Amino acid sequence: MAATRLMALHIAKGKSIAESLTSRLDYYKNKDKTDDGKLISTYECDKRTVVEEFMLSKNLYHKTKRAIRKNEIIAYQIRQSFKPGEITAEKANELGYELAMRFTKGKYAFAVYTHDDRKHIHNHIVFNSVSIDGKRKYKDYWRSGKTLQKVSDLICLENGLSVIQQRNKENWSRKKSKRKTFNIKDGEIKFLKDIEGKVLEGYGKGYINWAKKFNAKQLSKTILFLQEKGISSYEELKKYTDEKTGKKNELLDLLKEKEHILNKNKKLQCAIIDFAKTKPIYDEYKKRKFDKNFYEENSGELMLYQNAIKIFDESGYKKLPKIKELREQYGQVLQEKKAVYAEYKQLEKEYREYQIAQKNLEMIYQLEEAKKDEQEKSKSSQTKSRC
The missing domain is CATH 1.10.287 (Helix Hairpins)
Structure with a gap:
């Protein structure tokens, strides 16, 4: 269950861009928080020279495109926090790297700092505000935070982690609302009332057949789509x-x-x-x-x-x-x-989108029925063998 937040990092008063970046990264790369630097991963830069390599792209941009502004955005930070006990620090770093790559589309250098000094393991992902080629700056668009959360949720579902159920605008009440979670872990599918308890156990023949027919990424997208639309049953979806x-x-x-x-x-x-x-x-x-x-x-x-x-x-x-x-x-x-x-x-x-979601849920139900039939046949054969 990863909560995410996107924040712009500005040039500090009285400091240069390099000094401002250094002061920020000094906290993120703290050895006591990152297992002596083992929980740091980077893209298009070395973890020892992140500031210097960020500056190469920035210098090129400021020389050819635009001069430094007073309140310059020097980088962006993604804070990604996981549910306590649900993930290891190494896996959190891996998912943080994947989130940064999908969100930036590989156009901006970044570093992922995973902190394991608290119960809730969390990532500080810092990506350069200037593209790798130095030709453009990242533009924070309206509702970018929601896009970021959706990408993070997809990654979590694909890796068997729970995600936070988003608020339904039509039915949500501040006083009465409760935060719910759902996941697809170890072949288990949970979603609100309708598909809760529909379990595909273990990694035997049934699970292999399911995996061949059904792509986990597609399932994750379907679950998020149903959640966003506030749909809680197959009947409602079909309607x-x-x-x-x-x-x-x-x-x-x-x-x-x-x-x-x-x-x-x-x-x-x-x-x-x-x-x-x-x-x-x-x-x-x-x-x-x-x-x-x-x-x-x-x-x-x-x-x-x-x-x-x-x-x-x-x-x-x-x-x-x-x-x-x-x-x-x-x-x-x-x-x-x-x-x-x-x-x-x-x-x-x-x-x-609705049709794809409906077909995917129908596949889940069909596999669930097939699983029940197999279990009944297995019980029947065991009973006969005892006799």
């Missing part, structure tokens, strides 16, 4: 999935309707233009009492005229609208179609 299926079909029908109106409008616009161009030719053809030779010479134009008349008859208009009115209508319906399409694409994305 939401079915609702989104219905809404998706409604939007698809509306899109088809808008497309039909646009096609009809465009067709009518073209017919009006064709009619205006070919009307004089048709009048001449009529004046010549529908002469065959004249028709053969102007068959293309006369066919366009006849097709335009047919479209007018099918349009349902008693009085044809002006081309300007049709174009205005086309533009309005086109905007409506774009709005519906945007809503449809967003819903389709959400629908896929």
Whole structure:
């Protein structure tokens, strides 16, 4: 159950960037806290020269991009704290390294300092504010802390550790809320009320078959997705999935309707233009009492005229609208179609997430039933052997 926090480290008053970094890192790399330096790991820098190597990227950035600012951010710290007794210091350091790599995408040098001097083992992860190539600075974006926590939760679930259940905005009450945890440890799956107690024990044949069919990372993402949506049962998940299926079909029908109106409008616009161009030719053809030779010479134009008349008859208009009115209508319906399409694409994305979660839970239930059947068969065979 790892709690995370992202903090910006600023240049200290009256000190240089290097001095400010050194004073910060002196605390993090304390030998008494990091098992004589054994609980320190780094990326794109050596643990003995972290400050110097951070400064190489910074100097390049300040020379080519921007001068040092008064309140310069010199680095960022991720504090990752684990539940007491749930993890070893060595494993915590390993997961801290993985968290930093996923969060920075390998673009920023970092160092992971794991402290084991307290009951709750925790990491101080420091990554450079300037990228390795010295071309850009890290920009702390809105809700970056939530993204960081989600990445940390995924890593914890993938490694059999519990995570903190996030607050449900709709149902959460400050006075009555209780913090809950869930995990997938040693093949055990726990999630709120619905899948709590659904256990895949041991590492025998049943577990191997499960592992082949089901990816632990995908399971972790599914559990976090259900938690974020405040879904506590398979029935509730299926209800939401079915609702989104219905809404998706409604939007698809509306899109088809808008497309039909646009096609009809465009067709009518073209017919009006064709009619205006070919009307004089048709009048001449009529004046010549529908002469065959004249028709053969102007068959293309006369066919366009006849097709335009047919479209007018099918349009349902008693009085044809002006081309300007049709174009205005086309533009309005086109905007409506774009709005519906945007809503449809967003819903389709959400629908896929719900559908994947539903299929994953169905797989869990199927495997659970299969496990029960195996257990029943095993008991039955044992009873017969005794007889």
